[in-house]
């Protein structure tokens with residue numbers, strides 16, 4: 329197995345933060361469950377089918393750049409700094425050694441899909457300007473054009489992902505967002521559907537029953553019906569999303585009520601494609617950032633965040649943030 333030769337390390341020192349502090353300006357408000365009207369619940373027998381064929385986004389309109397050389401890999405980020413005085417956001421993120429599984433909230437009402445402009449406004453009010461910018465703003469279809477049949481985290485971190493999926497019992501119909509050739513389940517779920525950027529990587533994934541190539545940064549909507557999945561996952565990829573709150577809102581839509589969305593990440597990334605706010609912040613802040621994405625989406629209940637590898641040990645750390653759809 330090839331170990332991420334192209335996953336360029338995070339620079340030893342994070343790049344200069346955006347002109348304003350790279351963390352939420354104020355704590356995200358918890359989802360206002362009581363105020364949200366309930367959305368119709370999907371038929372439990374519905375199969376997760378792509379709603380429409382996936383087309384390469386805006387190919388004609390966007391000039392194609394030469395393919396990025398695949399050897400610009402993920403660099404390891406500096407070790408997590410102590411969150412000196414950085415409070416956890418609104419108490420939503422648990423202590424980093426918290427490993428408890430949260431049960432799905434009893435069914436609070438689901439919110440209707442909001443107008444995108446409103447959503448963007450809420451996100452902009454929380455994160456500083458430039459937070460979602462990237463060093464390489466060219467179409468993701470260029471960067472992710474060449475298949476990368478590599479692993480992006482070490483074996484221990486991969487095992488931690490699989491162990492969490494098993495602990496949470498992700499065994500039904502599962503959507504793997506930002507998927508590639510490997511999905512880290514120790515026991516395959518009943519039906520796994522992958523969404524990612526590279527057809528060859530997805531086709532090589534032995535666990536996927538179906539897959540779709542779809543650029544979430546040009547279209548954060550998911551090509552699936554409401555309530556199509558029992559659970560969803562996104563491994564070491566949330567830092568590449570320029571509209572993560574819109575994507576999480578969509579994940580909540582395609583999940584059945586109570587379905588978990590499990591976001592995992594480490595301290596490696598493709599730095600030119602990661603959002604600046606992520607590069608400029610440490611591991612502890614990443615937990616809070618992802619927590620804020622969940623809260624701002626208003627589609628999930630209580631959020632749990634945890635370091636899933638033993639603290640202070642060598643190797644890639646594996647963090648997870650998860651919550652159940654309302």
Ligand SMILES: C[S@@+](CC[C@H](N)C(=O)[O-])C[C@H]1O[C@@H](n2cnc3c(N)ncnc32)[C@H](O)[C@@H]1O
Nearest residue numbers: 468480506507508524525543544545563565568
């Ligand atoms: C570091 S890899 C992780 C792959 C896989 N989840 C894993 O655990 O090995 C990042 C993945 O994010 C996906 N990705 C990046 N940008 C994306 C976008 N705009 N839309 C959808 N997927 C994207 C890529 O296809 C790539 O497979």
